[in-house]
Amino acid sequence: MNIVILSRNENLYSTRRLIEEGENRGHDIEVIDPLKCDIIIEKEKPTVYYRDRYLDYVDAIIPRIGASVTFFGCAVVRQFEMMNVFTTVTSDAIIRSRDKLRSFQRLSKAGIGMPKTVFTNYSRDVEEVLNHVGGPPVIIKLLEGTQGLGVVLAESRNAAESVLEAFNGLQARALVQEYIKEAKGADLRALIVDGQVVGAMKRQGREGEFRSNLHRGGSANYIKLSEDELKLAIKAARALKLPVCGVDMLQSSRGPLIMEVNSTPGLEGIEGATHKNIARAIITFIERNRR
Ligand SMILES: Nc1ncnc2c1ncn2[C@@H]1O[C@H](COP(=O)(O)OP(=O)(O)OP(=O)(O)O)[C@@H](O)[C@H]1O
Ligand SMILES: [Mg+2]
Numbered sequence: 001m002n003i004v005i006l007s008r009n010e011n012l013y014s015t016r017r018l019i020e021e022g023e024n025r026g027h028d029i030e031v032i033d034p035l036k037c038d039i040i041i042e043k044e045k046p047t048v049y050y051r052d053r054y055l056d057y058v059d060a061i062i063p064r065i066g067a068s069v070t071f072f073g074c075a076v077v078r079q080f081e082m083m084n085v086f087t088t089v090t091s092d093a094i095i096r097s098r099d100k101l102r103s104f105q106r107l108s109k110a111g112i113g114m115p116k117t118v119f120t121n122y123s124r125d126v127e128e129v130l131n132h133v134g135g136p137p138v139i140i141k142l143l144e145g146t147q148g149l150g151v152v153l154a155e156s157r158n159a160a161e162s163v164l165e166a167f168n169g170l171q172a173r174a175l176v177q178e179y180i181k182e183a184k185g186a187d188l189r190a191l192i193v194d195g196q197v198v199g200a201m202k203r204q205g206r207e208g209e210f211r212s213n214l215h216r217g218g219s220a221n222y223i224k225l226s227e228d229e230l231k232l233a234i235k236a237a238r239a240l241k242l243p244v245c246g247v248d249m250l251q252s253s254r255g256p257l258i259m260e261v262n263s264t265p266g267l268e269g270i271e272g273a274t275h276k277n278i279a280r281a282i283i284t285f286i287e288r289n290r291r
């Protein structure tokens with residue numbers, strides 16, 4: 001099969017692993033920077049032009065679209081969809097998952113447990129907003145943050161008010177969320193491939209840090225998920241129509257809660273913590289669907 005990895009950087013661990021496992025299984029793997037593609041649209045002949053050729057021979061794509069290039073990257077993914085090329089995640093699902101508000105709205109409709117969340121345009125009393133999520137401390141997060149940047153723990157009403165004011169002044173939209181203290185700065189990441197959990201890890205934030213992100217200095221360890229955690233992760237991936245994704249959960253006193261679902265999960269942390277071959281699972285998922 002001709003498999004294209006849509007990625008801006010072929011030296012990233014995740015990209016390198018997908019190349020390696022794809023080639024091990026006898027496929028031709030190409031890494032293509034979506035920003036260097038031209039999308040050519042005309043009646044019944046959608047195509048993608050890259051450097052000096054048309055990408056009309058591609059059987060499947062693996063989008064690894066960074067948050068900063070969502071718009072153009074997803075336009076390229078959509079174009080491949082128009083060409084009937086199999087994709088591990090659809091452009092619609094990527095766009096939906098990038099917006100935390102949109103994702104939470106869908107997840108709540110699907111009956112999935114989550115920290116209670118409020119979205120406001122700040123025209124109302126902050127006191128009232130905070131009361132909706134049980135009062136301070138609260139988490140305030142930007143709708144499109146990543147790597148833990150743009151996530152703030154506001155310990156008091158005053159702190160929450162100033163953070164909301166600051167975000168508002170920058171015209172940045174944010175969610176106010178119940179702080180799950182019992183999680184103790186840790187979260188669970190379940191890696192989903194083909195709708196099933198293929199590996200899981202527990203990430204613990206460094207001392208004094210409420211964010212467990214590895215980019216913020218957190219550490220990761222293998223964990224065996226409980227039955228409830230497994231079910232919740234699978235259900236969340238299904239609700240967001242993401243057959244390949246990373247589902248993040250918080251362990252709360254009322255059971256596991258979904259924190260977010262990432263459509264371009266990194267493979268380094270999870271393969272390191274679980275010693276599982278996740279890249280190969282993604283390749284064989286493509287093989288099963290392309291046939
Ligand atoms: N409601 C909450 N209660 C407790 N801790 C939280 C809550 N929300 C987020 N956190 C902590 O903050 C971290 C960052 O939050 P979140 O994952 O929402 O942000 P992100 O910027 O999207 O990160 P990512 O790089 O994983 O996409 C989480 O990993 C978790 O440890
Ligand atoms: Mg995120």
Ligand SMILES: [Mg+2]
Pocket residue numbers: 148248260
């Ligand atoms: Mg996260």
